[in-house]
Amino acid sequence: MHDAFFYIFAILTVFCAVMVVANPVSRSPITSAMFLVLTITCMAALFVQLHAFFLAAVQILVYAGAVMVLFLFVIMLLDLKEEERRRIKAVSAGLGTLAVGSILFLIIKSTLQFGQAGAIPPHTEGSTASLGKLLFSNYVLPFEILSLLLLVAMVGVILLSKKDLK
Amino acid sequence: MKPVGLEHYLVVSGLLFCLGLWGVIVRRNLLIIYMSLELMLNAANLALVAFSRFNNKLDGQVMVFFVITVAAAEVAVGLALIVALYRKKQSAHVEDLTTMKS
Numbered sequence: 082m083h084d085a086f087f088y089i090f091a092i093l094t095v096f097c098a099v100m101v102v103a104n105p106v107s108r109s110p111i112t113s114a115m116f117l118v119l120t121i122t123c124m125a126a127l128f129v130q131l132h133a134f135f136l137a138a139v140q141i142l143v144y145a146g147a148v149m150v151l152f153l154f155v156i157m158l159l160d161l162k163e164e165e166r167r168r169i170k171a172v173s174a175g176l177g178t179l180a181v182g183s184i185l186f187l188i189i190k191s192t193l194q195f196g197q198a199g200a201i202p203p204h205t206e207g208s209t210a211s212l213g214k215l216l217f218s219n220y221v222l223p224f225e226i227l228s229l230l231l232l233v234a235m236v237g238v239i240l241l242s243k244k245d246l247k
Numbered sequence: 248m249k250p251v252g253l254e255h256y257l258v259v260s261g262l263l264f265c266l267g268l269w270g271v272i273v274r275r276n277l278l279i280i281y282m283s284l285e286l287m288l289n290a291a292n293l294a295l296v297a298f299s300r301f302n303n304k305l306d307g308q309v310m311v312f313f314v315i316t317v318a319a320a321e322v323a324v325g326l327a328l329i330v331a332l333y334r335k336k337q338s339a340h341v342e343d344l345t346t347m348k349s
Contacts, residue, residue, distance in 0.1 A: 087251045091259045098263050102270030102283055110278045117282050120263075124289055131256070131300040133308055136315075140292075143315050148285070148322050155326045156278060159333050177272035181265050188261035192254050205300055207308045215305050216312070227316050234320035241327040 087130055094123040110156045114149060121145045133207035256297035263290035277329050277339040281322070288318050 097120040101113045121144045128137035216224055263286055270283030292311045299307025333339050 084251045087255065091255070094259065095262050095266075098266045098286055101286060102266055102274060102279070110276060110282075113279050113282055117285065120286065121289065124293060127256070127259070127293060128296055131296050133296045133300070133311075136292075136296060136308055136311055139312065139315055143319055144285075144289075148319055151322060151326055152278070152282065155330060158330060159278075159339055174273045177269060181269040181272065184268065185261060185265040188265070189258055192257040192261060195254070205303050205305060207296075207299075207305060211305060212308055212312070215309055219306075220309050220313075223313060227313060230317065231320055234324050238323050238327040241324070241331055 083130070087127070090123050090126045090130070094120055094127065097123060111153070114152050114156060117152075118145050118149050121149070128207075131207075132205065135207055135209045135212050253297055253301040257294055260290045260294040260297065263287075263293065275341050277332075277341060280341070281325055281329070285318065285322070288314060 097116045100116040101120060104112055104116070106112075121140060125137040125140040125145075128134075128140060267283045267285075267287035267290060270286065271280050274280055274283065292314055295307045295311045295314070299305060299311075329339060332344065336343055338344075
């Protein structure tokens with residue numbers, strides 16, 4: 082049962098990811114964004130399979146909720162109708178596919194080489210309580226630095242989107 | 248069929264990462280390149296969560312939490328840059344952005 086769920090969601094994730102970058106029907110960024118939302122949701126399902134419940138919730142809230150809405154707003158602002166008609170150069174597409182294919186081959190080969198390393202069923206639970214305890218004991222300093230980073234990003238974005246930079 | 252283990256998740260993660268990389272290399276629309284970057288970050292997240300699960304440690308999940316937060320900040324800044332570029336050039340296409348080329 083568990084395995085069947087994994088295969089369903091893994092295939093769905095990869096299919097939606099293919100549709101994000103190489104949609105044969107439509108070249109518009111909006112379809113890509115919608116398929117990216119689907120990819121992220123399916124990946125949250127994979128997180129649930131890995132017992133990372135808090136991260137699955139954060140994935141949907143932050144990625145599918147906040148980040149993708151930001152993407153859709155920008156796509157709406159930019160009005161990219163004429164971009165759809167441009168063609169991809171065959172040479173660059175071929176070379177890119179070759180390079181990425183060889184990297185993929187190496188990743189999968191090295192992954193399969195170490196065999197059934199994690200066959201023992203583990204019992205880590207990524208619940209909110211245990212993750213929060215770890216976050217506020219061992220990782221307090223990175224957490225605080227992260228809050229500073231968010232502040233800096235916020236100020237930077239406001240400065241960047243001003244009409245004329247002085 | 249083998250029971251689902253660490254390597255299954257790693258293969259999915261590798262596939263997603265390579266799809267993202269392909270998108271960054273081949274696609275020419277800035278927004279789609281940005282979405283492909285998000286795909287690569289998500290693939291790394293999946294690998295981290297899988298490793299954390301199969302090594303019985305939660306540290307990987309804390310790392311993923313940090314990655315998600317940094318990605319949110321990065322998207323905000325990057326999209327602001329894209330909008331600023333679009334205001335100047337009226338295009339979100341990488342082949343139109345050749346100001347630095349001589």
